[in-house]
Amino acid sequence: MRLINAEFLKLRKRRGLLWGSLFLIVGIPLIIFIILEILHLVNPAGHGPPGGFGAFGDWLEGIASGGAIAAVIIGGIAGTADVSTGVFRDLVATGRSRRQLFAARVPGMMMLLFPMITLGFLLILLINLGFAGSNSTPGAVDIVQGYGWVLLATGFEVVIAMGFASLIGSRAASIGVLLGWQLLASPILQQVRALGSARQALYTSSLGRLNPVPTLGGPNATTVTRSAAIAVMVLIVWVVVLLALGGWRTVTRDA
Amino acid sequence: MNIREGSNVIETRGLTKRFGERVALNNVDIxxxxxxxxxxxxxxxxxxxxxxxxxxxxxxxxxxxxxxxGHAMPKEGSLALARVGGIVEEPRFYPHLTGRENLKIIAAARESQADGRIEGALERVGLTDRANERVKAYSTGMRQRLGVARCLLADPLLLILDEPMNGLDPAGIDEFRILIRSFVSEGRSVFLSSHLLDEVEKTCDHVAIIDRGNVLMQGLVEDIARRGKPTIRFRCDSPETAAQLLASQPGVEHVRREEDAISAAIDAETRSEIDAIVAALNRRLVESGISVYAIETERVSLEKRFLEITSRLGG
Structure with missing residues (x-):
């Protein structure tokens, strides 16, 4: 637990990371809400209320997207900070197992990310319940499932980002590659029909498949993954492979 | 806590490390x-x-x-390193954290008692008042001291310090020397790498000289400095004549003339050989009518020995 707290301390004391992540997860939804509410108040006929069950899925997607970017940055920093600052050698020189040093990063990151995700989720819950107008509101099951999914999606992102960053050792490169993959390459690949069922290996597709709440585009509009079991397996494989590679590099690199 | 007398804290045998074709350590025994x-x-x-x-x-x-x-490395690393504090190259920290927070990070990687040693370590190195400042605002000397504080979290039997005096001003070097000697007086061992030979000579009891991956010599500082061909200084009333006279004597490598004395480098290594040559030279001077006031063995500094051994001394 002391190692995990130490990881959390290293991350939470980075003011830029903390405020930047909060902006992505809470700030942007708040700004969008304010704009939508103003539009609704000015022109109720043209713009419906920002909340309600119909918009809940989009709000979830939004917070998951902002959270994913924050997660990639947090994971990229957590995976490289010890080496880039030069403190890794001092940690190794304590005699503590390198595997333990690596493993402690995962809960340490979660301790930073999940409270912010929870805060963001509470905000969209307030929007969807309090500013629904005459629309129906999400039920308790939707809320619980939605919260679980957004934690899963961002938790997954932060773990693979840390594993990947630990593997390649460069914060900028790992963050750049993962954001590029997520925002550009993965959506494009998902549209390439020639790839057929191989597209199910894309984790963005698996996360979309597991989203419990329909978006405005319809249920699972953005995914090519047909089965929830396959989606879960794909996510597990990504996590296991990237954690194994990151852990291997941490154990074998010169300190 | 003290190390048993006579036991060795580090022993290497045949230690070899290569970087590609380059041999960085060649069968090093220390x-x-x-x-x-x-x-x-x-x-x-x-x-x-x-x-x-x-x-x-x-x-x-x-x-x-x-x-x-006494533990085999790296196999028993966790056992050995639990009581070793080390600074490798310059001490590195998380710059966005305070000095105290940086110690907390390392303490978390050590045994649970390490948390309780943080305040004592800060006090020992004189950083208590600055411990809540971010490390990025620390001077080189403060970072060195914080590095030592970090070592103390292990309650170390052995401190390994790599060039700890780099970047320190004379007062800082002096403080550091006192700190190291205080560790030794507590029964701890300090392994100190440096290229500041004068400091090593003032601070250390034992020394090893390494060059191009080979250990050239090791032992007590005094012994190493004393070992080799000595220079004998004769204070006399006619240095010029004395210099001409001794230059041609057997057992004399070369003679250097000073204002009121001459220094003769003696071509012998054992005590008895040296004594015999010095007695003969003294006799020769006196027989030639030169008054000899004093005969002294010149102190050979570790630096001079180092330069001789590593062939860095011209001539």
Whole structure:
């Protein structure tokens, strides 16, 4: 637990990371809400209320997207900070197992990310319940499932980002590659029909498949993954492979 | 807590480390006795840091054995390193954290008692008042001291310090020397690598000289400085005549003339050989009517010995 707290301390004391992540997860939804509410108040006929069950899925997607970017940055920093600052050698020189040093990063990151995700989720819950107008509101099951999914999606992102960053050792490169993959390459690949069922290996597709709440585009509009079991397996494989590679590099690199 | 007298804190046998074709450590045998300050000197690139990194298990070696506090490295690393504090190259920290927070991070990687040693360590190195400032605002000297504080979290039997006096001003060097000697007086051992030979001579009891990955000599500082061909200084009333006279005497390598004396480099190494030559030279001077006021053996500094041994001395 002391190692995990130490990881959390290293991350939470980075003011830029903390405020930047909060902006992505809470700030942007708040700004969008304010704009939508103003539009609704000015022109109720043209713009419906920002909340309600119909918009809940989009709000979830939004917070998951902002959270994913924050997660990639947090994971990229957590995976490289010890080496880039030069403190890794001092940690190794304590005699503590390198595997333990690596493993402690995962809960340490979660301790930073999940409270912010929870805060963001509470905000969209307030929007969807309090500013629904005459629309129906999400039920308790939707809320619980939605919260679980957004934690899963961002938790997954932060773990693979840390594993990947630990593997390649460069914060900028790992963050750049993962954001590029997520925002550009993965959506494009998902549209390439020639790839057929191989597209199910894309984790963005698996996360979309597991989203419990329909978006405005319809249920699972953005995914090519047909089965929830396959989606879960794909996510597990990504996590296991990237954690194994990151852990291997941490154990074998010169300190 | 003290190390048993006579036991060695570091022992390497045949330690070899290569970087591609380049041999950084070539069959290095080092023995560091307990409860001493051990200086590890060599020019830049001699292999000092590579040796330290190997001993601490930070890098893989290509051959040989390492024993640290009686434990085989790297196999029993967690046992050995639990009581070792080390600074490799310059001490590095998380710049966005305070001094105290940086110590908390390392304490978390050590045994649980390490948390309770943070305040004592800060006090010991004189950083209590600045412990809540971010490390990025620290001077070089403060970082060195914080590095030592970090070592103290282990309640170390052995401190391994790599060039700890780099970047320190004379007052800082003096403080550091006192700190190291205080550790030794507590029964701890200090392994100190440096290229500041004068400091090693003032601070350490034992020394090893390394160059191009080979250990050229090791032993007590005094012995190493004394070993080799001595220079004998004759204070006399006619130095010019005396210099001409002694230059041609057997057993004299060369003679240097000073204002009221001459210095003769003696071509002998054993005490008895040297004594015999000095007696003969004295006799020759007196027989030639030169009054000899004093005969002194010139103190050979570690630096001079180092330069001789590593062939860095011209002529």
């Amino acid at each position: 023995t560091v006795p307990g409860a001493t300050a051990f200086g590890f000197v060599g020019p830049n690139g001699a292999g000092k840091t590579t040796f330290i990194r190997s001993v601490l298990g930070l890098t893989r070696t290509n051959g040989g054995n390492i024993s640290l506090l």
